[in-house]
Amino acid sequence: MAHVVTVLPQPFLACDGALRVHCIPADQDNLVWVAQCVETGEAVIVDGPPDEQMLAAIDALDANITAVWNTHTHPDHIGINVLLAQKGRLASLAVVASKGANLAIPGLTRAVDDGDTVQVGNVTAKVWRTDGHQNGHITYVFDDVIFCGDTLFAGGCGFLFDGPPEAMHNSLMRLAGLPPETRICCAHEYTTDNLAYAAFIEPGNEALMARVADVTERRALGECVVPSTIGMEQATNPFLRPGSPEIMAAMRTAGLLTESNQPADVFTAVRNYKNMGPHKGV
Numbered sequence: 259m260a261h262v263v264t265v266l267p268q269p270f271l272a273c274d275g276a277l278r279v280h281c282i283p284a285d286q287d288n289l290v291w292v293a294q295c296v297e298t299g300e301a302v303i304v305d306g307p308p309d310e311q312m313l314a315a316i317d318a319l320d321a322n323i324t325a326v327w328n329t330h331t332h333p334d335h336i337g338i339n340v341l342l343a344q345k346g347r348l349a350s351l352a353v354v355a356s357k358g359a360n361l362a363i364p365g366l367t368r369a370v371d372d373g374d375t376v377q378v379g380n381v382t383a384k385v386w387r388t389d390g391h392q393n394g395h396i397t398y399v400f401d402d403v404i405f406c407g408d409t410l411f412a413g414g415c416g417f418l419f420d421g422p423p424e425a426m427h428n429s430l431m432r433l434a435g436l437p438p439e440t441r442i443c444c445a446h447e448y449t450t451d452n453l454a455y456a457a458f459i460e461p462g463n464e465a466l467m468a469r470v471a472d473v474t475e476r477r478a479l480g481e482c483v484v485p486s487t488i489g490m491e492q493a494t495n496p497f498l499r500p501g502s503p504e505i506m507a508a509m510r511t512a513g514l515l516t517e518s519n520q521p522a523d524v525f526t527a528v529r530n531y532k533n534m535g536p537h538k539g540v
């Protein structure tokens with residue numbers, strides 16, 4: 259099936275021009291990221307499915323790929339490790355993944371944990387543990403851009419395979435504390451569905467409705483609307499907005515929230531309600 263993104267995303271610069279970030283659409287809705295040190299040309303691939311076309315697009319970049327960084331172990335994230343191994347190309351690369359990952363990572367050369375740092379060329383990122391989608395999930399945090407796998411999405415958040423909800427809530431709140439201009443490179447283009455749900459539960463949010471209009475227009479053209487920014491997500495992503503009176507009221511109406519105003523409880527209700535799909539077909 260064709261990818262939901264049909265317009266090839268343009269690379270952008272981050273970290274005061276020291277890092278070039280390429281977005282490669284893969285499979286149906288995966289977004290594979292290549293982060294490249296501008297000065298040295300060295301680059302890392304962050305996650306990816308076993309997609310030959312994707313690999314050809316990465317090979318066509320003017321980049322010296324030296325590593326694969328995995329955020330977690332789902333097949334559409336470590337599939338690229340498997341594909342590179344099949345081609346005899348993995349052994350020459352560094353493979354970084356979480357110490358807390360619950361499955362073997364093909365080609366693993368370095369297991370990292372919260373607080374560790376990783377390097378691409380001359381540019382450094384911090385490793386944050388961001389549990390919730392999967393135990394051991396990690397996010398690579400550069401100065402003004404993050405690679406957060408399936409934790410925070412544009413307008414949404416990852417499904418809680420492992421949970422518990424409190425873990426994902428804590429991960430998201432930590433990411434939400436990054437500077438508002440921080441760009442969010444997540445691993446899927448799910449924005450349209452995420453915003454449909456957001457608008458269903460918080461239609462009075464003007465910033466959200468403006469974003470819906472913008473994203474609807476750009477997605478209709480086949481554009482990728484990722485990366486978003488932390489500031490945009492704080493204003494419009496219901497999973498970062500447990501203090502919104504409108505969202506709390508919607509959760510009470512849905513019968514998913516009783517007296518509690520606790521942010522983790524609101525988050526849990528917002529996540530559970532999305533799983534029920536109330537916004538589909540409206």
Ligand SMILES: [Zn+2]
Pocket residue numbers: 330332335391392408
């Ligand atoms: Zn996943």
